[in-house]
Amino acid sequence: MDLTIIIGILAGLAALIGGFLWEGGHFSGLMQATAALIVFGGTFAAVAVSFPASRLRTIPAALRVAFGRGSRSSRDLVEDVVDMSSVARREGVLALERISSEHPDPFLREGIQMVVDGTDAELVRQILELEINAAEQKHEGYAKIFESAGGYAPTMGIIGTVMGLIHVLGSLQEPTQLGPSIAVAFTATLYGVASANIIFLPIASKIKARCEEEIQNMELLLEGIMAIQNGEHPLIVRKKLATYLSEGFSTIPEARGAAHETAD
Template identity: 85%
Template sequence: MDMTTIIGILAGLAALVGGFLWEGGHVSGLMQGTAALIVFGGTLAAVLISFPASRLRTVPDALRTAFGRRTRLPHELIEDIVDMSVIARKDGVLALERSSSEHPDLFLREGMQMVVDGTDAELVQQILELEIQAAEQKHEGYAKIFESAGGYAPTMGIIGTVMGLIHVLGSLQDPTQLGPSIAVAFTATLYGVASANIIFLPIATKIKARREEEIQNMELLLEGILAVQNGEHPLLVRKKLASYASFAHSSRNLEARGAARETAD
Protein backbone atom coordinates (compact mmCIF):
# COMPACT_ATOMS: atom_id res chain seq x y z
CA MET A 1 0.00 0.00 0.00
CA ASP A 2 1.21 3.49 -0.86
CA MET A 3 1.34 5.25 2.50
CA THR A 4 1.78 8.72 0.98
CA THR A 5 -1.90 8.82 -0.01
CA ILE A 6 -3.07 7.83 3.46
CA ILE A 7 -0.58 10.13 5.19
CA GLY A 8 -1.64 13.03 2.96
CA ILE A 9 -5.34 12.60 3.75
CA LEU A 10 -4.70 12.22 7.48
CA ALA A 11 -2.34 15.20 7.48
CA GLY A 12 -4.91 17.37 5.71
CA LEU A 13 -7.67 16.43 8.14
CA ALA A 14 -5.32 16.92 11.09
CA ALA A 15 -4.34 20.38 9.84
CA LEU A 16 -7.97 21.45 9.51
CA VAL A 17 -9.07 20.06 12.86
CA GLY A 18 -5.87 21.22 14.56
CA GLY A 19 -6.31 24.78 13.28
CA PHE A 20 -9.92 24.78 14.45
CA LEU A 21 -8.95 23.59 17.93
CA TRP A 22 -6.08 26.08 18.06
CA GLU A 23 -8.58 28.90 17.66
CA GLY A 24 -10.50 27.62 20.68
CA GLY A 25 -13.06 25.47 18.90
CA HIS A 26 -14.33 22.11 20.11
CA VAL A 27 -14.35 18.85 18.18
CA SER A 28 -18.04 18.44 18.96
CA GLY A 29 -18.68 21.59 16.92
CA LEU A 30 -17.47 19.76 13.81
CA MET A 31 -19.58 16.65 14.39
CA GLN A 32 -22.90 17.32 12.71
CA GLY A 33 -24.75 14.26 11.51
CA THR A 34 -27.32 16.12 9.44
CA ALA A 35 -24.63 18.05 7.57
CA ALA A 36 -22.72 14.82 6.87
CA LEU A 37 -25.89 13.15 5.62
CA ILE A 38 -26.71 15.99 3.24
CA VAL A 39 -23.17 16.39 1.87
CA PHE A 40 -22.00 12.79 1.57
CA GLY A 41 -25.43 11.33 0.87
CA GLY A 42 -26.11 13.97 -1.76
CA THR A 43 -22.67 13.52 -3.33
CA LEU A 44 -23.13 9.77 -3.49
CA ALA A 45 -26.55 10.19 -5.09
CA ALA A 46 -25.18 12.62 -7.68
CA VAL A 47 -22.36 10.24 -8.60
CA LEU A 48 -24.80 7.35 -8.89
CA ILE A 49 -26.92 9.40 -11.27
CA SER A 50 -23.91 10.54 -13.31
CA PHE A 51 -22.39 7.15 -14.13
CA PRO A 52 -23.78 3.79 -15.27
CA ALA A 53 -23.51 0.80 -12.97
CA SER A 54 -20.72 -0.71 -15.09
CA ARG A 55 -18.54 2.33 -14.38
CA LEU A 56 -19.41 2.46 -10.70
CA ARG A 57 -18.31 -1.14 -10.27
CA THR A 58 -14.77 0.01 -11.08
CA VAL A 59 -14.56 2.15 -7.92
CA PRO A 60 -12.77 -0.60 -5.91
CA ASP A 61 -10.19 -0.91 -8.70
CA ALA A 62 -9.82 2.86 -8.74
CA LEU A 63 -9.16 2.92 -5.00
CA ARG A 64 -6.59 0.13 -5.36
CA THR A 65 -4.90 2.23 -8.03
CA ALA A 66 -4.80 5.30 -5.79
CA PHE A 67 -3.76 3.54 -2.58
CA GLY A 68 -1.73 0.69 -4.04
CA ARG A 69 2.02 0.61 -4.31
CA ARG A 70 3.75 0.89 -7.67
CA THR A 71 4.67 -2.68 -8.56
CA ARG A 72 7.62 -2.38 -10.95
CA LEU A 73 10.11 0.43 -11.50
CA PRO A 74 11.39 1.23 -15.01
CA HIS A 75 14.95 0.09 -14.31
CA GLU A 76 13.63 -3.27 -13.07
CA LEU A 77 11.63 -3.75 -16.25
CA ILE A 78 14.67 -2.82 -18.33
CA GLU A 79 16.72 -5.52 -16.61
CA ASP A 80 13.97 -8.07 -17.24
CA ILE A 81 13.87 -7.18 -20.93
CA VAL A 82 17.66 -7.34 -21.20
CA ASP A 83 17.67 -10.80 -19.58
CA MET A 84 15.06 -11.96 -22.11
CA SER A 85 17.07 -10.54 -24.98
CA VAL A 86 20.08 -12.55 -23.79
CA ILE A 87 17.99 -15.73 -23.76
CA ALA A 88 16.52 -14.96 -27.19
CA ARG A 89 19.93 -14.40 -28.80
CA LYS A 90 21.42 -17.44 -27.16
CA ASP A 91 18.63 -20.04 -27.46
CA GLY A 92 16.06 -18.41 -29.75
CA VAL A 93 12.74 -16.74 -29.03
CA LEU A 94 11.05 -20.06 -28.29
CA ALA A 95 13.19 -20.29 -25.14
CA LEU A 96 11.39 -17.21 -23.82
CA GLU A 97 8.10 -19.03 -23.33
CA ARG A 98 8.85 -20.22 -19.81
CA SER A 99 10.59 -17.10 -18.49
CA SER A 100 8.00 -14.72 -19.94
CA SER A 101 5.02 -16.77 -18.72
CA GLU A 102 6.28 -16.44 -15.14
CA HIS A 103 6.75 -12.66 -15.28
CA PRO A 104 4.39 -10.68 -12.97
CA ASP A 105 3.60 -8.05 -15.62
CA LEU A 106 0.61 -9.11 -17.74
CA PHE A 107 1.46 -6.72 -20.58
CA LEU A 108 4.95 -8.17 -20.92
CA ARG A 109 3.66 -11.74 -20.74
CA GLU A 110 1.15 -11.17 -23.50
CA GLY A 111 3.66 -9.36 -25.69
CA MET A 112 6.35 -12.00 -25.33
CA GLN A 113 3.81 -14.77 -25.92
CA MET A 114 2.96 -13.21 -29.28
CA VAL A 115 6.67 -13.06 -30.08
CA VAL A 116 7.09 -16.73 -29.15
CA ASP A 117 4.07 -17.61 -31.30
CA GLY A 118 5.74 -15.99 -34.31
CA THR A 119 3.32 -13.07 -34.66
CA ASP A 120 4.38 -10.42 -37.16
CA ALA A 121 6.20 -7.50 -35.50
CA GLU A 122 3.82 -4.91 -36.98
CA LEU A 123 0.80 -6.81 -35.66
CA VAL A 124 2.43 -7.17 -32.24
CA GLN A 125 2.96 -3.42 -32.14
CA GLN A 126 -0.63 -2.68 -33.18
CA ILE A 127 -2.14 -5.00 -30.57
CA LEU A 128 0.05 -3.69 -27.75
CA GLU A 129 -0.62 -0.07 -28.69
CA LEU A 130 -4.35 -0.79 -28.50
CA GLU A 131 -3.83 -2.25 -25.02
CA ILE A 132 -1.97 0.90 -24.00
CA GLN A 133 -4.87 3.05 -25.22
CA ALA A 134 -7.34 0.85 -23.34
CA ALA A 135 -5.31 1.19 -20.12
CA GLU A 136 -5.20 4.96 -20.54
CA GLN A 137 -8.96 5.18 -21.02
CA LYS A 138 -9.54 2.89 -18.05
CA HIS A 139 -7.57 5.11 -15.69
CA GLU A 140 -9.19 8.22 -17.11
CA GLY A 141 -12.56 6.68 -16.26
CA TYR A 142 -11.37 5.99 -12.73
CA ALA A 143 -10.30 9.61 -12.24
CA LYS A 144 -13.53 11.08 -13.64
CA ILE A 145 -15.61 9.41 -10.95
CA PHE A 146 -13.66 11.10 -8.16
CA GLU A 147 -13.43 14.38 -10.06
CA SER A 148 -17.22 14.36 -10.28
CA ALA A 149 -17.50 13.69 -6.54
CA GLY A 150 -15.09 16.58 -5.93
CA GLY A 151 -17.32 18.85 -7.99
CA TYR A 152 -20.57 17.81 -6.37
CA ALA A 153 -19.43 17.84 -2.72
CA PRO A 154 -18.95 21.64 -2.34
CA THR A 155 -22.30 22.25 -4.03
CA MET A 156 -23.99 19.83 -1.66
CA GLY A 157 -22.29 21.67 1.19
CA ILE A 158 -23.81 24.95 0.03
CA ILE A 159 -27.21 23.28 -0.28
CA GLY A 160 -26.87 21.96 3.28
CA THR A 161 -25.91 25.41 4.54
CA VAL A 162 -28.87 27.05 2.80
CA MET A 163 -31.22 24.45 4.25
CA GLY A 164 -29.76 25.08 7.69
CA LEU A 165 -30.19 28.84 7.34
CA ILE A 166 -33.78 28.37 6.23
CA HIS A 167 -34.39 26.41 9.40
CA VAL A 168 -32.65 29.06 11.53
CA LEU A 169 -34.48 31.99 9.99
CA GLY A 170 -37.77 30.16 10.31
CA SER A 171 -37.41 29.93 14.10
CA LEU A 172 -36.13 33.22 15.51
CA GLN A 173 -38.11 33.08 18.73
CA ASP A 174 -34.90 32.65 20.74
CA PRO A 175 -32.24 35.13 19.47
CA THR A 176 -29.60 33.65 21.79
CA GLN A 177 -29.58 30.47 19.70
CA LEU A 178 -29.06 32.33 16.43
CA GLY A 179 -25.26 32.28 16.46
CA PRO A 180 -24.81 28.58 17.30
CA SER A 181 -27.49 27.59 14.79
CA ILE A 182 -25.78 29.52 11.99
CA ALA A 183 -22.46 27.90 12.91
CA VAL A 184 -24.05 24.47 12.63
CA ALA A 185 -25.50 25.41 9.23
CA PHE A 186 -22.09 26.36 7.86
CA THR A 187 -20.64 22.99 8.90
CA ALA A 188 -22.16 21.52 5.73
CA THR A 189 -20.11 23.90 3.58
CA LEU A 190 -17.01 22.88 5.51
CA TYR A 191 -17.72 19.21 4.91
CA GLY A 192 -18.26 19.74 1.20
CA VAL A 193 -15.20 21.89 0.51
CA ALA A 194 -12.90 19.88 2.79
CA SER A 195 -13.89 16.48 1.37
CA ALA A 196 -13.49 17.75 -2.20
CA ASN A 197 -10.03 19.22 -1.67
CA ILE A 198 -8.59 16.65 0.73
CA ILE A 199 -10.16 13.41 -0.47
CA PHE A 200 -11.95 13.36 -3.83
CA LEU A 201 -9.86 15.64 -6.04
CA PRO A 202 -6.46 14.50 -4.67
CA ILE A 203 -7.45 10.86 -5.25
CA ALA A 204 -8.37 11.73 -8.84
CA THR A 205 -5.00 13.42 -9.30
CA LYS A 206 -3.20 10.42 -7.80
CA ILE A 207 -5.00 8.09 -10.21
CA LYS A 208 -3.85 10.27 -13.12
CA ALA A 209 -0.28 10.14 -11.83
CA ARG A 210 -0.51 6.35 -11.62
CA ARG A 211 -1.87 6.33 -15.16
CA GLU A 212 1.17 8.22 -16.43
CA GLU A 213 3.49 5.79 -14.65
CA GLU A 214 1.72 2.74 -16.05
CA ILE A 215 1.55 4.10 -19.60
CA GLN A 216 5.25 4.98 -19.46
CA ASN A 217 6.07 1.45 -18.32
CA MET A 218 3.89 -0.09 -21.02
CA GLU A 219 5.48 2.04 -23.73
CA LEU A 220 8.90 1.05 -22.39
CA LEU A 221 7.93 -2.62 -22.49
CA LEU A 222 6.59 -2.24 -26.02
CA GLU A 223 9.94 -0.94 -27.22
CA GLY A 224 11.70 -3.76 -25.38
CA ILE A 225 9.44 -6.48 -26.78
CA LEU A 226 9.98 -5.26 -30.34
CA ALA A 227 13.74 -5.05 -29.73
CA VAL A 228 13.82 -8.65 -28.49
CA GLN A 229 11.75 -9.78 -31.47
CA ASN A 230 14.19 -8.04 -33.83
CA GLY A 231 17.10 -9.87 -32.17
CA GLU A 232 18.94 -6.75 -31.09
CA HIS A 233 22.05 -7.09 -28.94
CA PRO A 234 21.36 -6.96 -25.16
CA LEU A 235 23.72 -4.03 -24.68
CA LEU A 236 21.91 -2.05 -27.35
CA VAL A 237 18.57 -3.04 -25.84
CA ARG A 238 19.68 -1.74 -22.44
CA LYS A 239 20.98 1.52 -23.90
CA LYS A 240 17.85 2.08 -26.00
CA LEU A 241 15.43 1.44 -23.14
CA ALA A 242 17.44 3.50 -20.66
CA SER A 243 17.48 6.40 -23.12
CA TYR A 244 13.77 5.95 -23.81
CA ALA A 245 12.91 5.95 -20.09
CA SER A 246 15.00 9.08 -19.52
CA PHE A 247 13.47 10.85 -22.52
CA ALA A 248 9.90 9.92 -21.49
CA HIS A 249 10.50 11.20 -17.97
CA SER A 250 11.95 14.49 -19.25
CA SER A 251 9.12 14.92 -21.76
CA ARG A 252 6.48 14.44 -19.08
CA ASN A 253 8.22 16.96 -16.85
CA LEU A 254 8.23 19.49 -19.68
CA GLU A 255 4.54 18.83 -20.36
CA ALA A 256 3.73 19.31 -16.67
CA ARG A 257 5.67 22.57 -16.57
CA GLY A 258 3.95 23.79 -19.72
CA ALA A 259 0.53 22.98 -18.30
CA ALA A 260 1.37 24.75 -15.05
CA ARG A 261 2.60 27.79 -17.02
CA GLU A 262 -0.59 27.91 -19.10
CA THR A 263 -2.67 27.70 -15.92
CA ALA A 264 -0.71 30.54 -14.36
CA ASP A 265 -1.19 32.70 -17.46
Protein backbone atom coordinates in the same frame (compact mmCIF):
# COMPACT_ATOMS: atom_id res chain seq x y z
CA MET B 1 -0.50 -0.38 0.27
CA ASP B 2 0.90 3.06 -0.57
CA LEU B 3 1.22 4.81 2.78
CA THR B 4 1.77 8.25 1.25
CA ILE B 5 -1.89 8.68 0.33
CA ILE B 6 -3.01 7.56 3.81
CA ILE B 7 -0.51 9.89 5.47
CA GLY B 8 -1.53 12.75 3.19
CA ILE B 9 -5.24 12.44 3.94
CA LEU B 10 -4.66 12.09 7.68
CA ALA B 11 -2.23 15.02 7.67
CA GLY B 12 -4.76 17.19 5.85
CA LEU B 13 -7.53 16.35 8.28
CA ALA B 14 -5.19 16.83 11.24
CA ALA B 15 -4.15 20.27 9.95
CA LEU B 16 -7.75 21.43 9.56
CA ILE B 17 -8.99 20.05 12.85
CA GLY B 18 -5.83 21.10 14.70
CA GLY B 19 -6.10 24.65 13.41
CA PHE B 20 -9.74 24.81 14.46
CA LEU B 21 -8.98 23.54 17.94
CA TRP B 22 -5.95 25.84 18.25
CA GLU B 23 -8.23 28.83 17.80
CA GLY B 24 -10.36 27.70 20.71
CA GLY B 25 -12.95 25.68 18.85
CA HIS B 26 -14.54 22.53 20.22
CA PHE B 27 -14.28 19.22 18.41
CA SER B 28 -17.97 18.57 18.98
CA GLY B 29 -18.70 21.67 16.91
CA LEU B 30 -17.38 19.88 13.83
CA MET B 31 -19.48 16.76 14.33
CA GLN B 32 -22.82 17.41 12.65
CA ALA B 33 -24.65 14.31 11.47
CA THR B 34 -27.22 16.23 9.40
CA ALA B 35 -24.51 18.13 7.52
CA ALA B 36 -22.63 14.87 6.84
CA LEU B 37 -25.82 13.24 5.57
CA ILE B 38 -26.58 16.09 3.19
CA VAL B 39 -23.04 16.40 1.82
CA PHE B 40 -21.95 12.78 1.55
CA GLY B 41 -25.38 11.37 0.80
CA GLY B 42 -26.02 14.04 -1.81
CA THR B 43 -22.58 13.56 -3.37
CA PHE B 44 -23.05 9.80 -3.60
CA ALA B 45 -26.49 10.28 -5.18
CA ALA B 46 -25.14 12.77 -7.73
CA VAL B 47 -22.30 10.44 -8.69
CA ALA B 48 -24.73 7.52 -8.97
CA VAL B 49 -26.89 9.56 -11.36
CA SER B 50 -23.87 10.65 -13.41
CA PHE B 51 -22.47 7.21 -14.20
CA PRO B 52 -23.99 3.87 -15.25
CA ALA B 53 -23.96 0.99 -12.81
CA SER B 54 -21.15 -0.71 -14.72
CA ARG B 55 -18.89 2.29 -14.05
CA LEU B 56 -19.90 2.52 -10.40
CA ARG B 57 -18.89 -1.10 -9.89
CA THR B 58 -15.32 -0.11 -10.78
CA ILE B 59 -14.99 2.09 -7.67
CA PRO B 60 -13.33 -0.70 -5.60
CA ALA B 61 -10.83 -1.28 -8.43
CA ALA B 62 -10.18 2.47 -8.62
CA LEU B 63 -9.49 2.59 -4.89
CA ARG B 64 -7.07 -0.32 -5.22
CA VAL B 65 -5.21 1.64 -7.91
CA ALA B 66 -5.06 4.77 -5.74
CA PHE B 67 -4.10 3.05 -2.48
CA GLY B 68 -2.01 0.23 -3.94
CA ARG B 69 1.75 0.17 -4.32
CA GLY B 70 1.69 0.65 -8.07
CA SER B 71 3.48 -1.24 -10.80
CA ARG B 72 7.08 -2.44 -10.78
CA SER B 73 9.76 0.18 -11.23
CA SER B 74 10.85 1.05 -14.76
CA ARG B 75 14.44 0.22 -13.88
CA ASP B 76 13.52 -3.37 -12.95
CA LEU B 77 11.55 -3.77 -16.16
CA VAL B 78 14.50 -2.55 -18.22
CA GLU B 79 16.72 -5.15 -16.56
CA ASP B 80 14.17 -7.90 -17.24
CA VAL B 81 13.84 -7.00 -20.91
CA VAL B 82 17.61 -6.73 -21.39
CA ASP B 83 18.05 -10.16 -19.81
CA MET B 84 15.40 -11.58 -22.17
CA SER B 85 17.08 -10.00 -25.18
CA SER B 86 20.39 -11.60 -24.11
CA VAL B 87 18.74 -15.02 -23.82
CA ALA B 88 17.02 -14.58 -27.18
CA ARG B 89 20.32 -13.82 -28.93
CA ARG B 90 22.11 -16.78 -27.33
CA GLU B 91 19.38 -19.43 -27.48
CA GLY B 92 16.68 -18.06 -29.77
CA VAL B 93 13.28 -16.53 -29.01
CA LEU B 94 11.74 -19.94 -28.27
CA ALA B 95 13.83 -20.04 -25.09
CA LEU B 96 11.81 -17.08 -23.81
CA GLU B 97 8.56 -19.01 -23.52
CA ARG B 98 9.32 -20.43 -20.09
CA ILE B 99 10.98 -17.25 -18.83
CA SER B 100 8.12 -14.99 -19.91
CA SER B 101 5.46 -17.30 -18.47
CA GLU B 102 6.93 -16.76 -15.01
CA HIS B 103 7.12 -12.97 -15.27
CA PRO B 104 4.63 -11.06 -13.07
CA ASP B 105 3.76 -8.46 -15.72
CA PRO B 106 0.87 -9.70 -17.94
CA PHE B 107 1.62 -7.17 -20.69
CA LEU B 108 5.17 -8.44 -21.08
CA ARG B 109 4.02 -12.07 -20.90
CA GLU B 110 1.51 -11.58 -23.68
CA GLY B 111 3.91 -9.65 -25.90
CA ILE B 112 6.74 -12.17 -25.57
CA GLN B 113 4.31 -15.03 -26.17
CA MET B 114 3.24 -13.45 -29.47
CA VAL B 115 6.90 -13.09 -30.44
CA VAL B 116 7.53 -16.75 -29.56
CA ASP B 117 4.51 -17.78 -31.64
CA GLY B 118 5.97 -15.99 -34.65
CA THR B 119 3.33 -13.27 -34.92
CA ASP B 120 4.08 -10.55 -37.46
CA ALA B 121 5.93 -7.61 -35.88
CA GLU B 122 3.44 -4.99 -37.10
CA LEU B 123 0.53 -7.01 -35.74
CA VAL B 124 2.28 -7.39 -32.37
CA ARG B 125 2.75 -3.63 -32.17
CA GLN B 126 -0.88 -2.94 -33.12
CA ILE B 127 -2.24 -5.34 -30.51
CA LEU B 128 -0.02 -4.00 -27.73
CA GLU B 129 -0.80 -0.38 -28.63
CA LEU B 130 -4.51 -1.18 -28.42
CA GLU B 131 -3.94 -2.61 -24.94
CA ILE B 132 -2.09 0.54 -23.91
CA ASN B 133 -4.97 2.70 -25.12
CA ALA B 134 -7.47 0.49 -23.29
CA ALA B 135 -5.48 0.75 -20.04
CA GLU B 136 -5.32 4.54 -20.37
CA GLN B 137 -9.05 4.83 -20.93
CA LYS B 138 -9.75 2.54 -17.99
CA HIS B 139 -7.72 4.69 -15.60
CA GLU B 140 -9.24 7.89 -16.95
CA GLY B 141 -12.65 6.41 -16.20
CA TYR B 142 -11.54 5.66 -12.64
CA ALA B 143 -10.32 9.23 -12.13
CA LYS B 144 -13.47 10.83 -13.56
CA ILE B 145 -15.63 9.24 -10.88
CA PHE B 146 -13.66 10.90 -8.08
CA GLU B 147 -13.31 14.15 -10.02
CA SER B 148 -17.10 14.25 -10.25
CA ALA B 149 -17.40 13.61 -6.52
CA GLY B 150 -14.93 16.43 -5.92
CA GLY B 151 -17.09 18.74 -8.00
CA TYR B 152 -20.38 17.79 -6.40
CA ALA B 153 -19.26 17.81 -2.75
CA PRO B 154 -18.73 21.60 -2.39
CA THR B 155 -22.06 22.24 -4.11
CA MET B 156 -23.80 19.87 -1.73
CA GLY B 157 -22.09 21.70 1.12
CA ILE B 158 -23.53 24.99 -0.09
CA ILE B 159 -26.96 23.40 -0.43
CA GLY B 160 -26.68 22.13 3.14
CA THR B 161 -25.67 25.58 4.35
CA VAL B 162 -28.58 27.24 2.55
CA MET B 163 -30.98 24.70 4.04
CA GLY B 164 -29.54 25.41 7.47
CA LEU B 165 -29.90 29.17 7.01
CA ILE B 166 -33.50 28.71 5.92
CA HIS B 167 -34.09 26.92 9.19
CA VAL B 168 -32.28 29.69 11.10
CA LEU B 169 -34.27 32.47 9.46
CA GLY B 170 -37.45 30.65 10.32
CA SER B 171 -36.50 30.71 14.00
CA LEU B 172 -35.66 34.40 14.50
CA GLN B 173 -38.01 34.55 17.46
CA GLU B 174 -35.20 32.89 19.46
CA PRO B 175 -32.23 35.28 19.01
CA THR B 176 -30.06 33.44 21.55
CA GLN B 177 -29.99 30.41 19.28
CA LEU B 178 -29.12 32.38 16.15
CA GLY B 179 -25.29 32.20 16.44
CA PRO B 180 -24.98 28.47 17.15
CA SER B 181 -27.52 27.65 14.46
CA ILE B 182 -25.60 29.62 11.83
CA ALA B 183 -22.38 27.86 12.86
CA VAL B 184 -24.06 24.50 12.42
CA ALA B 185 -25.34 25.56 8.98
CA PHE B 186 -21.87 26.45 7.74
CA THR B 187 -20.53 23.06 8.84
CA ALA B 188 -22.02 21.59 5.67
CA THR B 189 -19.90 23.89 3.51
CA LEU B 190 -16.84 22.85 5.49
CA TYR B 191 -17.61 19.18 4.92
CA GLY B 192 -18.11 19.69 1.20
CA VAL B 193 -15.01 21.78 0.50
CA ALA B 194 -12.75 19.75 2.81
CA SER B 195 -13.81 16.36 1.44
CA ALA B 196 -13.37 17.56 -2.15
CA ASN B 197 -9.88 18.96 -1.62
CA ILE B 198 -8.50 16.40 0.84
CA ILE B 199 -10.16 13.18 -0.32
CA PHE B 200 -11.92 13.12 -3.70
CA LEU B 201 -9.73 15.31 -5.91
CA PRO B 202 -6.42 14.02 -4.48
CA ILE B 203 -7.56 10.43 -5.08
CA ALA B 204 -8.38 11.36 -8.69
CA SER B 205 -4.93 12.93 -9.08
CA LYS B 206 -3.31 9.83 -7.58
CA ILE B 207 -5.11 7.59 -10.06
CA LYS B 208 -3.90 9.79 -12.92
CA ALA B 209 -0.34 9.60 -11.63
CA ARG B 210 -0.62 5.81 -11.43
CA CYS B 211 -1.97 5.80 -14.98
CA GLU B 212 0.98 7.82 -16.27
CA GLU B 213 3.37 5.45 -14.53
CA GLU B 214 1.69 2.35 -15.92
CA ILE B 215 1.41 3.71 -19.45
CA GLN B 216 5.09 4.66 -19.43
CA ASN B 217 6.01 1.15 -18.32
CA MET B 218 3.81 -0.39 -20.98
CA GLU B 219 5.39 1.79 -23.68
CA LEU B 220 8.81 0.79 -22.37
CA LEU B 221 7.88 -2.88 -22.58
CA LEU B 222 6.43 -2.41 -26.05
CA GLU B 223 9.72 -1.06 -27.35
CA GLY B 224 11.58 -3.82 -25.54
CA ILE B 225 9.39 -6.54 -27.03
CA MET B 226 9.82 -5.15 -30.53
CA ALA B 227 13.59 -4.92 -30.01
CA ILE B 228 13.70 -8.57 -28.92
CA GLN B 229 11.69 -9.59 -31.97
CA ASN B 230 14.08 -7.63 -34.21
CA GLY B 231 17.06 -9.41 -32.62
CA GLU B 232 18.75 -6.23 -31.41
CA HIS B 233 21.88 -6.42 -29.27
CA PRO B 234 21.18 -6.26 -25.49
CA LEU B 235 23.34 -3.16 -25.07
CA ILE B 236 21.36 -1.38 -27.78
CA VAL B 237 18.14 -2.50 -26.12
CA ARG B 238 19.40 -1.09 -22.82
CA LYS B 239 20.23 2.30 -24.29
CA LYS B 240 16.92 2.47 -26.11
CA LEU B 241 14.84 1.61 -23.03
CA ALA B 242 16.90 3.88 -20.78
CA THR B 243 15.27 6.87 -22.46
CA TYR B 244 12.15 6.01 -20.45
CA LEU B 245 14.04 6.47 -17.18
CA SER B 246 14.28 9.93 -15.69
CA GLU B 247 17.90 9.35 -14.63
CA GLY B 248 19.00 8.51 -18.18
CA PHE B 249 20.98 5.50 -19.37
CA SER B 250 24.33 6.73 -18.07
CA THR B 251 23.50 5.57 -14.55
CA ILE B 252 22.22 2.13 -15.49
CA PRO B 253 24.46 -0.79 -14.55
CA GLU B 254 25.64 -3.10 -17.28
CA ALA B 255 23.19 -5.82 -18.26
CA ARG B 256 23.31 -9.12 -16.46
CA GLY B 257 24.71 -11.50 -19.03
CA ALA B 258 24.86 -8.81 -21.74
CA ALA B 259 28.39 -7.71 -20.93
CA HIS B 260 29.72 -10.86 -22.52
CA GLU B 261 27.73 -10.34 -25.71
CA THR B 262 29.77 -9.26 -28.72
CA ALA B 263 28.25 -6.53 -30.81
CA ASP B 264 27.45 -7.55 -34.33
